[in-house]
Amino acid sequence: MANIPADLRYTKDHEYVKKTNDPNVVFVGITDFAQGELGDVVFVDLPKAGRKLNEHDVFGTIEAVKAVSELYAPLAGEVVEVNSRIDGEPALVNSDPYGDGWMIKLKVANAESASLLDAEAYKKLIGQ
Numbered sequence: 001m002a003n004i005p006a007d008l009r010y011t012k013d014h015e016y017v018k019k020t021n022d023p024n025v026v027f028v029g030i031t032d033f034a035q036g037e038l039g040d041v042v043f044v045d046l047p048k049a050g051r052k053l054n055e056h057d058v059f060g061t062i063e064a065v066k067a068v069s070e071l072y073a074p075l076a077g078e079v080v081e082v083n084s085r086i087d088g089e090p091a092l093v094n095s096d097p098y099g100d101g102w103m104i105k106l107k108v109a110n111a112e113s114a115s116l117l118d119a120e121a122y123k124k125l126i127g128q
Contacts, residue, residue, distance in 0.1 A: 001128060002033035005098060010122035011115065013056075013072045018098065019111060026111050027102040028074060030062065030093060033126050035101075038064035041093040044086045046071075046103055051079045055113065059104065062093065074116060077108035 004010075009017040014034035018027040035041065043063040053059055053073040060071040083102050086092055092101040117125065 002031065002036060002126065003098070004032070004119045004123055004128070006119045008098070009074070009112075009116035009118065010125075011072065011074045011117070012125060015072060015074045016098065017074050017111065017116060018102070020105070023111065024109070025080060025105055025107050026075065026077075028059075028104050028106050029097055029102040030071070031122070032097050035094050035097050038062065038069065039066045040064055041090045044090050044093065044103065046082045046086065047079050049079050049082055053077060053079065053106070055115065071103065073106070075106060075108045075111065075113055077106040079104050080107045081105040 010031060014031045016029055016031050020026060041062060041064050046060045053076060055073060055076045057073045058070045059073050062069050062071055082104055
C-alpha cells in the first residue's frame, strides 16, 4: 500500500503539494504511489529556478526503467528552487518521495486549488 500523508494535497496526475514554513511556497514532487508504479527512477529533468508555470503545465520529465513520464505543475506559480540532489541521486524519488525526493519549490499566490485532492480522495483515485 502506498504512503499517502494526510497533510498533503494531490493531483490526479500523481504529484503532491506540501506546504513549507512560507505560506506562499510549496514543495512539489511525485507521490509514493507514482514512484512505485514507475519503478527505479534513473533520471529527472527539472526546470530552472525562475520559470513561471500555469496550473497543469509540464514542468519536467521523469525517466524510470519502465517508462518516461511528464511532470505537471499542481498549481500556478514560479519555480524558486530545484532539488539539485536529484541530478546525482534520482533514486531519492523512490526512497523518500515526500522528503529528500522533492523536485521543485513553487512560489504560489494561493496554495489551495479546487483541483487538488485531499488524502482520502487520492486514496479513492488509486483504489486504496
